[in-house]
Amino acid sequence: MRKTTLFLGATLLSFTALLPAAARAHIRSMDAGACQPYNANGVRGYQCGLVGGDDYGVPTTVYFDYNASAGSIVDLYFVRTTYSGSISSDTMTPSAPYTGSYDAALYPSTTIQGPSPYDYYRALFITNNSITVYGVALRN
């Protein structure tokens, strides 16, 4: 009886101690050094490759950190390419005044359907002007 109680107590203690740490949201951030200029079919900006995989789960928020000069309209894209060839993307355009530092949050809806740990992710800053990209972060 005593040993059973001891066993259950130890099990409960370690379970409750580890579960919050194991189940908490993960954040991975990428410095602008992981980004490169993007120019395709007249669409210009910067793109950053992001880390996927099974350590993180489905992204719920994508943070785009950048500084825009006056008159810069920046369209933000989060693109998923699956390893079986499908492509999907979510986009948003931060509201005016379109200048200064942004820490814009995009909440994916299309790109999180049918996830696979082999999915590839990209974040793109599409702009008509020059901007300074600081980095990108993903939260799951």
Add this chain to the structure above:
Amino acid sequence: MRSNLVVALIGSLTGALGALAVAGLSSAREHAPHAERAAPLAPPPSGIVPPGWNPLFVAAAAHAEAPPPPSAPAPPATGPARGEPDEKERGRQEHYAQELEYRENELASHDSESVDGAWAHGETATIRQTLSAGERSFVVKSVDCRTRTCVAELTYPTPSEAVNGQASLATSIPAGCHGMLSTLTPPTDAGPYDATVVYYCR
């Protein structure tokens, strides 16, 4: 005393394993063996060729799946038998089947929407304008907007062109929409190929 310590230790380990299992972190990682690749004979497609596509309909894929030269090393004895897909490739095939099913469901959902005439007319024009901008390898066959979503049908000269055109579609979502999805269906020949893009707008 010592037996109590052992029991407590076993209990702690059991609890820790339970926590990891609940958090979904206990699944073993799969390390797929490096795929054997033939020497490139032509530039590879810029997009990912879906699994199971007939190589004859996608020229570049035919090179990727060509048999290795005689001097190529034999596959490791522990790997899958030649010609048999490994675990990752089987997963890719299953995932593609799920994506095709999801695509069908999304198109059926679009078809079941009622038509908001005023919005649909304006958004259709916007999508046509966006898809026609710049150099494109496709022609816009049709655009159909309802209440929440729009579906555009694009005709490419070949299935290969459709594979290569996927990426640019993802970064040119028309104003008024916030998301897109494109899953290419298996081609029936190497000629003109119709692709369908779903736009999520409201």
